[in-house]
Amino acid sequence: MKGKGTLVIRSGRVLDPAQGLNDRLDVLIVEGRIVEIAFGLAPEGVEVLDASGTIVVPGLIDMHVHLREPGFEHKENIESGTRAAARGGFASIACMPNTNPVIDTSGVIDLIMMRAEAVGAVNVFPIGAISPGLEGKEIANIGSLVEAGAVAVSDDGEGSQDTYVLRRALDYANMFGVPYISHAEDTRLSADGVMHEGHYSTLLGLTGIPSAAEEIHVARNAILAELTDTPCHIAHISTAGSVRIVREAKARGVPITAEVTPHHLTLTDACLATYDTNLKMKPPLRTEEDRLELIRGLQDGTIDCIATDHAPHAYSEKQVEFPLAAFGIIGLETAVSLALNELVHKKVLTLPQLIEKMATAPARILGLAKKGSLEPGMDGDVTLLDPEAKITVNPDKFASKSRNTPFGGWELKGAPVATVVAGHVAYNARATAKTKT
Amino acid sequence: MGNPPSNSTHARLIDATQMRRVLMRMAHEIVEKHPAPSSLGLVGIQVRGVPLAQRTAANVQSICGVEPPVGELDITFYRDDLGTRLDQPEVKSTHFGFDLTDRDLVIVDDVLFTGRTVRAALDAIMDFGRPRRIMLAVLVDRGHRELPIRPDIVGKNLPTMRGEDVRVHVAEVDGVDEVVLFKPADAGSEA
Amino acid sequence: MARTTKPRAKPTAPATHWTRRHLLGLEDVSADEIRLILETARSFKEVSTRAIKKVPALRGKTVVNLFFEASTRTRTSFEVAAKRLSADVLSIAASGSSVVKGETLIDTVHTLEAYHIDLLVMRHAASGAPHFLVRHCTSRVINAGDGMHEHPTQALLDLFTISERGKAFDGLKVAIIGDIIHSRVARSDVFALTKLGTHVVLCGPPTLAPKRFEAFGATCTSRLEEALDGADVVYCLRMQFERQQANFLPSVGEYVRLFGVTAERMKLAKPDAIVMHPGPLNRGIELTSEVADSAQSVVLDQVTNGVAVRMAVLFLLAGVN
Numbered sequence: 001m002k003g004k005g006t007l008v009i010r011s012g013r014v015l016d017p018a019q020g021l022n023d024r025l026d027v028l029i030v031e032g033r034i035v036e037i038a039f040g041l042a043p044e045g046v047e048v049l050d051a052s053g054t055i056v057v058p059g060l061i062d063m064h065v066h067l068r069e070p071g072f073e074h075k076e077n078i079e080s081g082t083r084a085a086a087r088g089g090f091a092s093i094a095c096m097p098n099t100n101p102v103i104d105t106s107g108v109i110d111l112i113m114m115r116a117e118a119v120g121a122v123n124v125f126p127i128g129a130i131s132p133g134l135e136g137k138e139i140a141n142i143g144s145l146v147e148a149g150a151v152a153v154s155d156d157g158e159g160s161q162d163t164y165v166l167r168r169a170l171d172y173a174n175m176f177g178v179p180y181i182s183h184a185e186d187t188r189l190s191a192d193g194v195m196h197e198g199h200y201s202t203l204l205g206l207t208g209i210p211s212a213a214e215e216i217h218v219a220r221n222a223i224l225a226e227l228t229d230t231p232c233h234i235a236h237i238s239t240a241g242s243v244r245i246v247r248e249a250k251a252r253g254v255p256i257t258a259e260v261t262p263h264h265l266t267l268t269d270a271c272l273a274t275y276d277t278n279l280k281m282k283p284p285l286r287t288e289e290d291r292l293e294l295i296r297g298l299q300d301g302t303i304d305c306i307a308t309d310h311a312p313h314a315y316s317e318k319q320v321e322f323p324l325a326a327f328g329i330i331g332l333e334t335a336v337s338l339a340l341n342e343l344v345h346k347k348v349l350t351l352p353q354l355i356e357k358m359a360t361a362p363a364r365i366l367g368l369a370k371k372g373s374l375e376p377g378m379d380g381d382v383t384l385l386d387p388e389a390k391i392t393v394n395p396d397k398f399a400s401k402s403r404n405t406p407f408g409g410w411e412l413k414g415a416p417v418a419t420v421v422a423g424h425v426a427y428n429a430r431a432t433a434k435t436k437t
Numbered sequence: 438m439g440n441p442p443s444n445s446t447h448a449r450l451i452d453a454t455q456m457r458r459v460l461m462r463m464a465h466e467i468v469e470k471h472p473a474p475s476s477l478g479l480v481g482i483q484v485r486g487v488p489l490a491q492r493t494a495a496n497v498q499s500i501c502g503v504e505p506p507v508g509e510l511d512i513t514f515y516r517d518d519l520g521t522r523l524d525q526p527e528v529k530s531t532h533f534g535f536d537l538t539d540r541d542l543v544i545v546d547d548v549l550f551t552g553r554t555v556r557a558a559l560d561a562i563m564d565f566g567r568p569r570r571i572m573l574a575v576l577v578d579r580g581h582r583e584l585p586i587r588p589d590i591v592g593k594n595l596p597t598m599r600g601e602d603v604r605v606h607v608a609e610v611d612g613v614d615e616v617v618l619f620k621p622a623d624a625g626s627e628a
Numbered sequence: 629m630a631r632t633t634k635p636r637a638k639p640t641a642p643a644t645h646w647t648r649r650h651l652l653g654l655e656d657v658s659a660d661e662i663r664l665i666l667e668t669a670r671s672f673k674e675v676s677t678r679a680i681k682k683v684p685a686l687r688g689k690t691v692v693n694l695f696f697e698a699s700t701r702t703r704t705s706f707e708v709a710a711k712r713l714s715a716d717v718l719s720i721a722a723s724g725s726s727v728v729k730g731e732t733l734i735d736t737v738h739t740l741e742a743y744h745i746d747l748l749v750m751r752h753a754a755s756g757a758p759h760f761l762v763r764h765c766t767s768r769v770i771n772a773g774d775g776m777h778e779h780p781t782q783a784l785l786d787l788f789t790i791s792e793r794g795k796a797f798d799g800l801k802v803a804i805i806g807d808i809i810h811s812r813v814a815r816s817d818v819f820a821l822t823k824l825g826t827h828v829v830l831c832g833p834p835t836l837a838p839k840r841f842e843a844f845g846a847t848c849t850s851r852l853e854e855a856l857d858g859a860d861v862v863y864c865l866r867m868q869f870e871r872q873q874a875n876f877l878p879s880v881g882e883y884v885r886l887f888g889v890t891a892e893r894m895k896l897a898k899p900d901a902i903v904m905h906p907g908p909l910n911r912g913i914e915l916t917s918e919v920a921d922s923a924q925s926v927v928l929d930q931v932t933n934g935v936a937v938r939m940a941v942l943f944l945l946a947g948v949n
Contacts, residue, residue: 202840203655205755205777205812275756319764321733321754323775511671514683514713519947528671564680 004032005423008041009382012051016058017356018373027056029380032422036376049425051384054417057355058374059091059381061362062332064156064181064235064259064307067093067124070111071100076312076401078112079119081332083399084310086427088332089416091381092123092371094362097134098157104129104140106148113149121426122419123381125151125366127181130169134158139169146176151366154181156235159217161187163224170228179231179257179365184217184242185282194323196269196284204272206322211290214283215241222249225256233365234258236309238283240293247302257365259307260294262331262338267291267406277318277325278406281311295348298357305361306354308335312402333398334407340387340414351387359383380423389415445602451593451616453608456576459592460489463574464496466590470572471541477505478540478568482512482558483529488609489576490545508533510544515557537566543590547605549575552586577616579603646944650769652758653778654819662820665940666788672943673936675712686713686946689746693719694736695772696752701907702772702782705931706749709938713946718745733757734764741765747942750774755812768945776810782906783816785937786863787824789930793902795860797824803855803897804830805887806865806914807876808837808848813906814865818844831855832887835876852887856896863904864889864914880913889915894924902926 007029014025014037026041027034042048062085068076076084085093095112097103103112109126116124128145130153131138142153153173160166160182170180190213195201197208218234222245225232234246237258249256269285279285297303311328318325339358343349349357363372370379393410395403419427451459471477474497481490490507498504511529544558555573562568574590579597595618597603602619606612644660654662675683691710695703703719710717722736737748748767750758755775762769773779791797802821808814808830821828822845829847830837831854839848849855856862871877894901903915903925911917919925 199840199843202809202838203844205775205815207776275759277760316732319732319734321752321760322756323754513671514675514685514943516685519685519943528668530671531674560684564682565678 002424003422005380006030006046007049007380007420007423007425008043008046009049009051009056009384009420010041012054012056012384014056014374015352015355016374017352018058018360019375021374022352025056027374027382029382029420029423032380034374034376034378034380037374049384049418049420049428050430051418054384054386055351056374057383057385058359058363058372058378059419059421060089060336060358060383061092061094061366061368061371062088062090062308062310062335063094063305063362063366065093065095065310065332066098066312066328067095067112068312069099069115070108074401075314075317078115078124079121080399080401081310081312082116082119082121082124084330084332086121086419086421087399087416088334089336089383089385089419089427090122090332091383091419091421091426092125092368093332094125094127094151094366096127096156097129097154102129102132102134103127103145103150104132104134106141106144109145109148109150122421125149125368127152127154127156129153130155130160130173130180131165136160136162136165138165139172142169142173142176142178146178150178151368152179152181152233154183154235156181156183159183159185159187163220166221167224167228170224170230170232174228174230177367179233180225181233181235182217182221183235184214184221186213186216189213189216190282194280194284195272196286198269198287200269200272204275209282209284211239211241211286214239215245218242218245222246222254222256225249226252226254229255231255231257231365235307236261236264236283237294237297237303238264238286238290240290243293243297243302247297247300250302257304258297258302259305260298260303261309262306262335262342263329263406265291265294265298265306266338266342271406275322276406277320277322278329278404280322280325280327281309281329282327298343299348304357304365306335306339306357307362308332311404312400313404314402318404328404330398330400330402330405333400334393334405336385336416337391337393337412337414338407340385341412344387345413380420382420383416384418384420385414386417387414389413389417391415445619445621447617447619449615450595450618453614456614456616459576460492461496463576463590463592464493464500467493467543467574468497468500470589473541474501474503474505476539476541476569477503478508478535478537478542479505480508480510480533480542480544480558480562482510482544482546482554483531485605485607485610486544486546488607489547493545493574506535508535510558510561512554512557512561515560517553517557531561533565537562537568540568541570541572542568543572543574545574547576547607548603549573549578549586549588549591550581550603552582552584555586556584576605577603647948649945649948650758650762651780651941651945652762652769652771654780654783654816654823655778657780657820659823662784662787662823665784665937665944666791668940668944669784669788669933669936672939673933675939676932676935682712682714684714685943686710686715689715689946690743691715691717691747691749691942692740692745693717693772694722694740694748694750695720696722696750697773699751699773701931702751702934705934706772706938709935710942712935713939713942715747715942733761737761737765737767741767747945768948770941770945773812775812776815777812778816778819779812780816781934781938781941782813783820784941785930785934786817786904786906787820788933788937789904789926790861790902792929792933793926797821797826800826800860801858802826802828802861802863803859804828804863804865805852805855805889806832806836806867807871808832808841808865810836810868810871811865817863818846822846829855829859833877833883836871852893853896856889856893859897859901861902861904862889862894862897866906866908867910867913884913888913889919891916891918891922894919904930907931
């Protein structure tokens, strides 16, 4: 990371839901902090980022990314993953603990922070494991994880199969003020399932994962959140039943939040008829009814934010027979275009609502006080978007090491134009102009 | 053989009455060449060779009092052009009902053209048994042989151009007895 | 002197010519295409009754049987079929999952294609394996069974056997009994039979014959009497004992008590009903020995017809460029 930069972002349209701003304004960042937002800023000797024709929003945050380092660097590492994030318009990402070794000691967090400092293109926030090795048998040293920089704890990848242990862990985590990010999956019910259990799994002869496998854990976790008063954030929510459970719990004031992926908002299990392994992930793509309820949940606030669950896998791990293929797809470099095309242009969300889902809410959930807004004093993280840009998704150009995406060739309207991290331009699809006296 | 080109003209060269006479004359020739008709056996090549063989058997019966048995042979599985044709041939039945060994067989077909169908028929017959002798009787010989195959009994010699098509219609299959020549619309040079 | 036969009535010719390079399943194959295969199989059945059981149709072509799951029956059937078409046959029994062996499926097939093969017959434990394969290879592919998904040649020989017994498909009642959910045979049969107008009844406990299958045009019941009542065809699927371990059944004993086909229960079916089974039989489980050996049982005909049907499929696919 390049340290703190000074930059003026000129001639764009600033959209900041946190401040209720939506105007032609310029943004001045000095040494990594937002200092002023006003019209006609042109300080001498300051690098200019030309934002004409773009919407200037708080730096987007993806709170669910698998960077694969340490341990799985053939799929991705901190350098390639953060470059992918920057290309995708994200100024900050939170990385999940299912690395090797698992992020269950402060040493691993120190490693990630050092690597992010050395080669990371965007801000990296580690998420600690809730149990050592993610085995779900004991509580991890959450105190030292948080002290070292973890912004949350999670069981992503495995879920928590022992309710007693989870309850104790949530009781314990309560004192640190970090949320528990829940991978809701009853692995006895999901067993060896490889896609959603329903009409299509029956047609294709593939073992299915019933919606109940997720919903039972969502309900359990909502009850535990209520019992322990520890905030529970449902990762990659995928079923209508899960949405209803979260909605009901929220209405009663339970500290529960939820995120949804762009692919669950866009695709259904019907796509799997070709056995394309780029459509295989957990939780699986569900039915059209589920997809519509996810959209309703986004609209009525039941679902707080959008997160990609960016899960890179190497070619040899995906280009095999369907039941053998690894679960997961990448998402950093398609999320913004999909969100703009499928949500804003299709009138599911307004652009301010989308920014709320992709910047304001993730900052709030992770307790990133200086992010998610462009108010002076906030960190100088800014994303430039062009909602009208027409693109064709080309995975060959991705910065990610992996190519496991089903969106190759998709024609979408809307794209990130530039990403600014702490006042430095981490990604710019156009050229920048420097003004010097 | 596929369908004739849609922009072709056609002319009937042999009508029902002529066809009946020609078939009877062919039957006479067969009897002439087989002094021991009891060892005769006819093999009709699917599709139209079969009814022609059946009629010929009846004709032979009326001439010499002995009706030879008639076998049906589908040569699809013995063709040399599978995989290169545009349309897939429909497979019909193969059934002999008599032992081929030591028989004097006469293959009966409607049109003799390149000779490949007859070559395939010979291969098939050899797989079924060991006849004493095989002869070939065709209603129409239109020339353009590609293999050293020659007919022993010919109903009618019809020299044709390569691009033309000769169709035999038989009442049992097509509802009418006739032989029709199809010329392509731009009838001109020889292929 | 044998009397010549009268010209027989023209059979209703299927309106289709075969144009597919692969046979991966029957779900997207039309009723006309199915009829074409059955018609072609009829001619091939006759070849197997000759003294020289061979025709040169596939002479010089190389057919590879790539079997990742153990199977004597289907593999032998395909071998005999290919040999009777004069093809050169390679049978490869690849053990276990390709991942365990270290060589991927794609690499295995690319190696075979380097020998310039013409047709690949594959059986694999993973549903969708042939669909995955055709994206990565150039050979014509026949699915000899992929996981729980489809087993098209089995269903085709089943249909051939049913029609051989003079039963028209339209309006026929076929009862398929057993472990439907894990059965590729059941799926292919359901897809093919419903296309031809058959009334298919699937029967088993709800764990093995869930109502979801009704979306494919079949009826599901957990009462054997309902399935057998007036049935023209009683099709018994092989019960696999692992199902008890995975908690799909309490015990094989209870399954046999509730769903085993006995001579007594067969009285509910039509008097001329036939009994079928994809093999190998578990005598005393799916059906009693009495039923398996009865005059109604066409199990051995199924095996004979398997060769004719597979000859037809190999022949039709080889004819496509």
